[in-house]
Amino acid sequence: VDLESSDTLLTSTSPTDIRLMWHPLSSQHSRGAVTRYRIEYSAVDHVDTVFSVEVGGNETQFTLKELQPNQAYRLRIAAGTVVGFGVPSEWARHHTLAHYDHMIFAPTELKVRARENTLNVTWQPSPNHTLASGYKLSCREVEADDSTNRQRTAQTHTIRLRKKARYHLLTGLAHDRQYEVRVWAFNKQTEGAAAVWKGRTDRSTEKRKTSSPPPLRPIPLPPSSIQAKANSSTSIWLRWEKPRFSNVRIINYTVRCSPAGTTNASLVTYYTSSAQEVLLGSLRPFTRYELAVQSNGVDVVGPFSGTVEESTLPDRPSTPPEELQLSALDSSSVLVSWRPPLEPNGIIISYKILYSGNLSEPEHSWKNLSQDGSITSVEVQGLSSDTHYFFKLGAATEVGPGPYSAIKDVHTFLQKYELDIHAVTGIIVGVCLGLICILLCMCFRASCL
CATH class of the missing domain: 2.60.40.10 (Immunoglobulins)
Known part of the structure; x- marks a missing residue:
C-alpha cells in the first residue's frame, strides 16, 4: 500500500494544530481493503523523537493538536490493510502559525460537496471569529501537466462574504477537474489563516453513459425520533435515534440548521456529529430554528429527515433602543x-x-x-x-x-411670567368702583354745602 506525498494536504487552523488531509487509495494501489492509516510526525529540530497516531480506514483527514506555535514539523502517512502497513509517503514539512494575540485563525470544519459543475462549500467560524469582519473564499483549478509532471494553476477567483456566511455554492465549473478551495476570515488590519480543500468535480453525464453504469449502492435512511430542546439563548440540544431499518453502516450524522422560514442560503449552517446528539451553538437569542438530520455512510449519504422546530431562549437586549x-x-x-x-x-x-x-x-x-x-x-x-x-x-x-x-x-425653555387676565380684570373693576364711590361722596358733600 503506497501513498504519494502529492496526495496529502497540510494546513493549520490555529497556532497549535496541523490538519492533514489525503485522498483515498484506489483498489489497484491499496492491494486490499484499507483498514487504517498511521500518521507519523516530529519537530524538524528533534527528528529523533517521532510520534505516531492511527486512524480508521474510512477517514480522509485528521488534526494533530497541542503542537508548538511557530514551529516547523515534518509529517508522513502510511496506509495499512489487515496484513500490515505499506511504504509511507515522503516526509512533508509544515510550519505552525505564530501565536499572535490578534491573529485570526482559520475557519473550522471546511466541507466541500463536489458535483459535475458545482462545489457546495460549508464551514464553521474561526475559533476567534469575533476579530473578523467577514470571510473570503477563493477557487482555482489545479491540473497536472503530463508533459512536465507538474501542476499548472489557472486564474484564482476570490469572493468576499459576510461575517455570518457559513455556506457558498460555486457554479459554472468544469467537470472532472481538480480544484483548490480556500476560506479565510479577514478584518481591516489583517488576513486570517486559510482552511484548504482539494478535490475533483464529478465526471460529465455523457462520459458516464459511455462507461458501464455503477452498481446501485444502498443509502442510509434518515434518523428517527428527532427531539430538540433549547439549552440557552444561543444553543439548542438536538437528539435523535438511529434509523429503525438500515443495511448501511452509519459513520456519522450531518445536522442542518437555519432560521425558520429563511430563504437565504448563507444563513444555513451544517454540523457533523459521530454521536446521536449535538449541541448547536452560536445561535441567535429568541429565534425559531428549523433542524434536520442526515445519516452518512462510507462514501454515501442519505436524505435529510423531516424538519423539527425549536426556539432559543430569550436574553437581555444586545442593542439599545x-x-x-x-x-x-x-x-x-x-x-x-x-x-x-x-x-x-x-x-x-x-x-x-x-x-x-x-x-x-x-x-x-x-x-x-x-x-x-x-x-x-x-x-x-x-x-x-x-x-x-x-x-x-x-x-x-x-x-x-x-x-x-x-x-x-x-x-428647556426660559419661563415667561404672564399676567392673569381674570385677576387683572377684577383689580380694574375694583379700582373703578372705588373711584366711582369717591366721586359720589364728593358730589354728595358738595350738595350739602
Missing part, C-alpha cells in the same frame, strides 16, 4: 420618543429613562422613569426652566436590562 429623540415642550417638560432595539432578544417588557441636569453625576444619582414595553414616547415633566438636561434610554426583557443608548441633550 434606537432613534432617541428629545423635544422641549415648554419651560418644565420634554417629549422623549424612540424606536425598539434592533436586537431585542425577547419581548420588551419595559423601558427605563435616565435624565439629569449634571452630566458629571454618577448614574445612580440620575432621575429615572420607567415605562411599559408597549410605549415608545413619554412626556417628562417637572423640569427646571432654562436648563440643559441629558437623557439616555434602556430596554429590558424578562431576563434583564440591555445597554443604554448614547446620551442626548435638550434645553
Whole structure:
C-alpha cells in the first residue's frame, strides 16, 4: 500500500494544530481493503523523537493538536490493510502559525460537496471569529501537466462574504477537474489563516453513459425520533435515534440548521456529529430554528429527515433602543420618543429613562422613569426652566436590562411670567368702583354745602 506525498494536504487552523488531509487509495494501489492509516510526525529540530497516531480506514483527514506555535514539523502517512502497513509517503514539512494575540485563525470544519459543475462549500467560524469582519473564499483549478509532471494553476477567483456566511455554492465549473478551495476570515488590519480543500468535480453525464453504469449502492435512511430542546439563548440540544431499518453502516450524522422560514442560503449552517446528539451553538437569542438530520455512510449519504422546530431562549437586549429623540415642550417638560432595539432578544417588557441636569453625576444619582414595553414616547415633566438636561434610554426583557443608548441633550425653555387676565380684570373693576364711590361722596358733600 503506497501513498504519494502529492496526495496529502497540510494546513493549520490555529497556532497549535496541523490538519492533514489525503485522498483515498484506489483498489489497484491499496492491494486490499484499507483498514487504517498511521500518521507519523516530529519537530524538524528533534527528528529523533517521532510520534505516531492511527486512524480508521474510512477517514480522509485528521488534526494533530497541542503542537508548538511557530514551529516547523515534518509529517508522513502510511496506509495499512489487515496484513500490515505499506511504504509511507515522503516526509512533508509544515510550519505552525505564530501565536499572535490578534491573529485570526482559520475557519473550522471546511466541507466541500463536489458535483459535475458545482462545489457546495460549508464551514464553521474561526475559533476567534469575533476579530473578523467577514470571510473570503477563493477557487482555482489545479491540473497536472503530463508533459512536465507538474501542476499548472489557472486564474484564482476570490469572493468576499459576510461575517455570518457559513455556506457558498460555486457554479459554472468544469467537470472532472481538480480544484483548490480556500476560506479565510479577514478584518481591516489583517488576513486570517486559510482552511484548504482539494478535490475533483464529478465526471460529465455523457462520459458516464459511455462507461458501464455503477452498481446501485444502498443509502442510509434518515434518523428517527428527532427531539430538540433549547439549552440557552444561543444553543439548542438536538437528539435523535438511529434509523429503525438500515443495511448501511452509519459513520456519522450531518445536522442542518437555519432560521425558520429563511430563504437565504448563507444563513444555513451544517454540523457533523459521530454521536446521536449535538449541541448547536452560536445561535441567535429568541429565534425559531428549523433542524434536520442526515445519516452518512462510507462514501454515501442519505436524505435529510423531516424538519423539527425549536426556539432559543430569550436574553437581555444586545442593542439599545434606537432613534432617541428629545423635544422641549415648554419651560418644565420634554417629549422623549424612540424606536425598539434592533436586537431585542425577547419581548420588551419595559423601558427605563435616565435624565439629569449634571452630566458629571454618577448614574445612580440620575432621575429615572420607567415605562411599559408597549410605549415608545413619554412626556417628562417637572423640569427646571432654562436648563440643559441629558437623557439616555434602556430596554429590558424578562431576563434583564440591555445597554443604554448614547446620551442626548435638550434645553428647556426660559419661563415667561404672564399676567392673569381674570385677576387683572377684577383689580380694574375694583379700582373703578372705588373711584366711582369717591366721586359720589364728593358730589354728595358738595350738595350739602
